[in-house]
Amino acid sequence: MNLPDPNRLLDRLVEQIRPHLHPDSALLGIHTGGVWVMDALLERLGLDLPCGVLDIAFYRDDFSRIGLHPEVKPSNIPFELEGRPILLIDDVLYTGRTIRAAINLVFDYGRPASIRLAVLVDRGGRELPICPDFSGVKMDLEAGQHISLERDDHSQLRLMLRQAAP
Amino acid sequence: MIRNLQLTPDGKLHHLLTLDGLPARILTQILDTAESFVSIGDREVKKVPLLRGKAVFNLFFENSTRTRTTFEIAAKRLSADVFNLNIATSSQNKGETLLDTVANLSAMQADMFVVRHASSGAPNLIAHHVAPHISVVNAGDGRCAHPTQGLLDMFTIRHYKGGFHNLTVAIVGDVLHSRVARSQIHALTTLGCPELRVVAPKTLLPREVESMGVHVHYTMETGIKDCDVIIMLRLQNERMQGDLLPSAGEYYKHWGLTPDKMKLAKPDAIVMHPGPMNRGVEIDSDVADGSHSVILPQVTFGIAVRMAVMSMVAGS
Incomplete structure (x- = not known):
């Protein structure tokens, strides 16, 4: 399968997002891929918007099955969230469970005016009623397929597709 | 023996009884995890849902205000249900053995025991006898470990x-x-x-x-x-x-x-x-x-470190 170039997807995302930004909008990227996408979007938008980083490890719904992620990082929202329109950003949208956790996390910091969701890739397979407001591409992948965003030492992004062992 | 007891077969922390013999990898992981919990103290809602529905029993057979309180705050910030047992006025004084006390609390669906005891080795003894899903955290035993x-x-x-x-x-x-x-x-x-x-x-x-x-x-x-x-x-x-x-x-x-x-x-x-x-x-x-x-910063950091330990052992 030919995978799309993340740079093209980012260009598309920026076009979709730009008309919806308010003067007091803020961006929140989900660690780690969502933060890479957020950084790339900010560069393309050319705007100086407040942004923060979310690590959803403490909000995962599978903690009692798989335990705590060994490399949890602190979440950092260095702005007043109360009343702001928030753009939540992740690399790949799959089951929707990460987004559910991220929304819960955001509300523990305060009450935003709104939350919209932007993802680079919507790969289908949702298990929760969550839908992206903006997405770079929609793909229909099988349950055994795993798509991920990677970033090399030169900050170049690329998509990787792996097939789970049968 | 103690070392094996503390770690699961795949190397995760299951009980915390002593730092003697714990690998640097685990110590560093606890400190790194605690780092993420420190900032939660500055948020509007100072809680995360990790231990929702879990029952944590504070078993303090020896007095302590600071340690018991910080363990209680840590457990509550992880959304656990916390039960403080005042052992000085409990059935231990009526002659019940330590292991009978623990067996009774286990029958009340405990998930974690935080134990302080004047006798060295009491938390180890408990860890040896609890069901596999229960974790024990040593909150100070005799002259042995804290x-x-x-x-x-x-x-x-x-x-x-x-x-x-x-x-x-x-x-x-x-x-x-x-x-x-x-x-x-x-x-x-x-x-x-x-x-x-x-x-x-x-x-x-x-x-x-x-x-x-x-x-x-x-x-x-x-x-x-x-x-x-x-x-x-x-x-x-x-x-x-x-x-x-x-x-x-x-x-x-x-x-x-x-x-x-x-x-x-x-x-x-x-x-x-x-x-x-x-x-x-x-x-x-x-x-x-x-x-x-x-x-005083030591005391504040103590909450984050205890949150890290409790969330790691509960998820093992």
Whole structure:
């Protein structure tokens, strides 16, 4: 399968997002891929918007099955969230469970005016009623397929597709 | 034996009983995880849902305000249900054995026991007998270990000094009776502290203490010279009654940390104390409240470190 170039997807995302930004909008990227996408979007938008980083490890719904992620990082929202329109950003949208956790996390910091969701890739397979407001591409992948965003030492992004062992 | 008990077959922390023999990988993981919990204290909602629905029992067979309270806050910030058992007024006084008490609490669907006991080894005994899904966290046992205190001290040192590899650390005072000192020594040697000293009169040092990897000093003049970190230990009042020491005044004169003696340490040295402090015995008020003191941040960090330990053992 030919995978799309993340740079093209980012260009598309920026076009979709730009008309919806308010003067007091803020961006929140989900660690780690969502933060890479957020950084790339900010560069393309050319705007100086407040942004923060979310690590959803403490909000995962599978903690009692798989335990705590060994490399949890602190979440950092260095702005007043109360009343702001928030753009939540992740690399790949799959089951929707990460987004559910991220929304819960955001509300523990305060009450935003709104939350919209932007993802680079919507790969289908949702298990929760969550839908992206903006997405770079929609793909229909099988349950055994795993798509991920990677970033090399030169900050170049690329998509990787792996097939789970049968 | 203890080491195997603490870790699951795939190397995750399941009980925390002692820092003796815990690999640096686990110690660092606890400190890193605690780092993420520190910022939760600044949020509007100071809770995360990790331990929702879990029952944590605080079993304090020995009194402690600070440790019990910080464990309770930690468990509540993880959204656990916390039950504090006042053992002094409980069935232990009616003759129930420790293991019967634990078996009864397990029958009440406990998920975690936080245990403080005057007898060394009590938390290990409990860990040996509980069901596999239950975790035990040692909150101080006899003279043996106080691992979460040792960990919060490591967190404090790393916070202010950035790491352990270039540090000179002195532990001053009653090392002989101190479970805190034992846990600190195990952690500091595992984490690669190159110069670890114990400073005390001979009567307050364990025999063959050098075998733990420390340098022994009998005077403050050599002991805290050029130190980056000075950890003061509490001089327990009951030690004064025996023949280990002449008097509190005499002890203060030789081993109490005063502003004058602080000048021997590095200018940016930090002073730590596990509490409760005896002002005017092991530490002068001007030092305890002075610019080198990080004694109150230790308490705050203690919450984050206990959250890290509880969330790691509960998820193993």
